[in-house]
Every structure is written in structure tokens, then in C-alpha cells.
Amino acid sequence: MAQPLMTQPPTATPTATPTATPTATRAAVLREHGAGLSLEELPLPAECEPGAALVRVDCATLCATDVHLWNGAMAFPGMLPIVLGHEMMGTVIAAGPGTRDALGRDVKPGDRIGWSESVCGHCHGCTVLRNPVACAERGYGFLLRADRWPYATGGLCEHVYVTPGAHKVVLPDDVPDTWAAAAGCAVKTVLHAFDRAGGVRPGSSVVVQGAGALGLVATAVAAASGARRVITVGAPDARLELARRFGADTLIGLDGDPADRAARVRDATGGRGADLVLDLAGAPGVGAEAVDMAAFGGRFVVVGSTGPRPEPLPLGTIMGKELTVLGSLNGDVGDYHRAVEFLRAFRDRFPWDDLFSAPVGLAGATDALAAMSRLEQVKAVVRPQM
Numbered sequence: 001m002a003q004p005l006m007t008q009p010p011t012a013t014p015t016a017t018p019t020a021t022p023t024a025t026r027a028a029v030l031r032e033h034g035a036g037l038s039l040e041e042l043p044l045p046a047e048c049e050p051g052a053a054l055v056r057v058d059c060a061t062l063c064a065t066d067v068h069l070w071n072g073a074m075a076f077p078g079m080l081p082i083v084l085g086h087e088m089m090g091t092v093i094a095a096g097p098g099t100r101d102a103l104g105r106d107v108k109p110g111d112r113i114g115w116s117e118s119v120c121g122h123c124h125g126c127t128v129l130r131n132p133v134a135c136a137e138r139g140y141g142f143l144l145r146a147d148r149w150p151y152a153t154g155g156l157c158e159h160v161y162v163t164p165g166a167h168k169v170v171l172p173d174d175v176p177d178t179w180a181a182a183a184g185c186a187v188k189t190v191l192h193a194f195d196r197a198g199g200v201r202p203g204s205s206v207v208v209q210g211a212g213a214l215g216l217v218a219t220a221v222a223a224a225s226g227a228r229r230v231i232t233v234g235a236p237d238a239r240l241e242l243a244r245r246f247g248a249d250t251l252i253g254l255d256g257d258p259a260d261r262a263a264r265v266r267d268a269t270g271g272r273g274a275d276l277v278l279d280l281a282g283a284p285g286v287g288a289e290a291v292d293m294a295a296f297g298g299r300f301v302v303v304g305s306t307g308p309r310p311e312p313l314p315l316g317t318i319m320g321k322e323l324t325v326l327g328s329l330n331g332d333v334g335d336y337h338r339a340v341e342f343l344r345a346f347r348d349r350f351p352w353d354d355l356f357s358a359p360v361g362l363a364g365a366t367d368a369l370a371a372m373s374r375l376e377q378v379k380a381v382v383r384p385q386m
């Protein structure tokens with residue numbers, strides 16, 4: 001391994017017998033953008049620190065960010081090698097002394113848990129801003145290299161080490177593995193965005209730009225929140241049909257030009273435009289289009305534009321319509337908990353299982369990423385134990 005060993009965990013007494021605890025894990029490692037993931041062994045700690053857990057990954061779901069990291073559309077200097085997968089859940093194999101979840105419940109071997117990225121708890125972001133997403137030492141999936149302690153943290157591992165700083169949530173029995181995994185990024189990101197927007201006023205109109213996993217979940221949240229008119233903009237047609245089942249009243253494809261799409265939004269909203277527009281697409285031009293679609297006094301939340309490319313916005317229109325433009329980045333363990341509860345609360349109203357493809361093992365993860373990049377799957381499912 002190219003990188004020197006970083007800090008090692010302090011010695012602690014695990015609650016499970018050491019013989020039951022694996023000391024290495026199989027993992028699908030990204031070593032070169034666009035290439036096949038490499039199946040390798042990564043070390044696991046011999047013992048769990050206080051507050052940490054060793055978890056058997058039962059399910060990981062892939063996010064568009066995983067696809068962008070894999071194909072190199074999103075890349076940072078020195079980020080490789082990494083293990084992709086930041087939506088995952090699993091069963092606790094061993095837990096360090098005093099390990100609790102974010103709601104104060106003991107985390108014990110046999111518990112099913114999900115978790116959020118790790119935070120340090122003592123930086124400006126953690127203490128002054130009180131925003132875990134702003135943590136200077138945020139241990140988020142793709143920010144952690146596979147050749148440095150704690151090695152195995154990404155979802156595409158048979159086992160992972162869930163560090164003390166990662167906020168854990170013991171999962172209710174009635175939440176399927178796939179839902180709990182997807183709550184880890186897609187669903188919590190959407191709920192956080194609606195939170196940033198101040199929620200949905202009942203009877204208002206909402207435009208969701210994008211019909212991928214985020215767009216479909218946002219469509220459901222808007223419908224469940226009492227919007228009178230939910231308009232989903234995206235492609236391909238099969239995704240829009242899915243959006244209808246997730247609560248969209250009006251579907252707008254991408255075959256026309258931006259002026260046509262904005263005109264259709266006005267048609268669907270009595271000529272006023274939408275009270276809330278959410279960018280969950282990140283495609284070029286979405287910003288200007290959102291501003292055009294928004295009603296006077298409307299809000300526009302930018303959630304999907306992850307790339308480095310500058311996106312022009314018509315400032316005169318923002319001023320003239322007195323729009324509120326907000327950014328929204330991911331979410332924290334509070335959003336994760338709410339995401340799980342949202343899926344439970346609306347388990348019968350929306351076809352959550354239709355988001356997920358048939359599961360594959362670690363060896364199938366590269367093909368799953370490629371299929372998602374071709375928009376053939378909304379959300380790929382990897383079961384590392386397969």
C-alpha cells in the first residue's frame with residue numbers, strides 16, 4: 001500500500017468474542033476511474049474502539065455520486081484508492097464498550113443499523129455552526145481512502161468498521177434493507193432539501209427537476225406534504241411514468257426546449273409558476289430554467305448540481321420575482337432518522353421497491369455502476385454477502 005499507516009485505534013474490549021470477529025474483509029476497491037473495481041482484502045481492526053462497531057454489510061445501494069466517482073466525472077486529487085458506497089446498512093458483529101446510536105440506544109451484536117458519516121465533534125463546523133455536514137474532518141464515504149486507517153468504511157465491503165464518530169441508528173424491524181440503505185443518502189438528502197426550503201405549503205405547487213432516485217423521492221415528499229400540484233421534469237419516459245406513481249400530477253419530458261417546459265409549468269399552475277422548485281438533476285441549464293419556472297416569491301433549492309462547472313442564473317429575474325435561492329448539501333443523522341421514518345410512514349402510498357434493481361454481489365458492482373450510468377437502473381443494489 002502506497003500510504004503510510006495512520007493512527008491506530010486504542011485498545012478496547014469488544015463485546016463479542018474475538019474468535020467470532022473477522023480481521024479482514026473482501027472489498028470492491030476503486031483504483032482507477034472508469035476501470036473495473038478490484039476485489040481485494042482490506043484489514044479490519046482486531047478490536048472495536050468505544051463507540052465503534054464492526055458491521056456485516058447486508059445491503060448497499062448505489063447513488064449517482066458513486067457513478068460519477070467511478071467514471072471520473074467527479075474526482076479529487078489523491079482520492080484513490082477508495083471503496084465506493086455511502087448508502088448501506090448491516091448487522092452488528094461486534095461493538096466497542098458504550099456504543100450507542102444517535103437516539104441513545106445500545107448498539108449490540110445482532111442489531112441492524114444504518115449510519116451517517118463520521119464527524120469530529122470539536123471543529124468550527126461541529127461546534128459553532130452545529131452542522132455535521134460542515135465538519136472539517138467529515139469522514140464521508142468517498143473522502144476515506146482504502147489504504148489508510150480505518151480502511152474498510154465504504155458500502156462495497158463484506159464487513160465495515162463504523163467509527164466512533166459515525167452516528168448510528170438502530171433500525172426498526174419493519175424497514176427493508178434496501179430502504180434503510182437508500183435512506184443513507186438519497187432519501188435523507190431530499191428531506192434535508194425540503195427542510196432547507198421551509199417545507200411545502202399545503203395547496204402549493206412544486207416542480208421537481210430530475211426523475212432519478214432523488215427526483216422520484218422528492219416527488220413523493222411533495223405529494224405527501226400536501227402540494228396541490230406536483231410537476232416532475234425529466235427523462236426517459238419510463239422514469240416519468242414512475243414519477244406518476246410517486247405522486248406527480250404533471251410530467252414534463254426533456255424533448256422540448258426550456259421555454260416550452262417553463263410554459264407548461266405556468267399552464268399547470270394557473271399562469272403563476274411554481275411556489276417551490278428543486279434542482280435534483282444537476283444538468284446544464286437547470287438553474288436558469290428553475291428561475292423561469294418559479295412563481296413570484298417562490299423558492300429554488302439547488303440540490304443536484306454537484307459538478308465544478310459554473311451554472312449561470314438570471315439575477316434580474318431572481319430580483320424581479322423576489323425569489324429565495326438556497327443550497328442544500330446531503331444531510332445528517334437527523335435527516336437519516338427522518339428518512340427511515342418517512343419511508344415507514346408512507347410504506348403503502350408509494351412503490352419504494354420499484355426504485356431498486358435486482359441485487360448483485362461485489363463482483364457485479366462494476367456492471368451495476370455501468371448500468372446506472374446508462375440510466376438503465378434507478379438504484380442498483382449490492383449485497384456483498386451474495
Ligand SMILES: [Zn+2]
Pocket residue numbers: 119120121122123124125126134135136137138
Ligand atoms: Zn467536526
Ligand SMILES: [Zn+2]
Pocket residue numbers: 063064065066086185186
Ligand atoms: Zn449519495
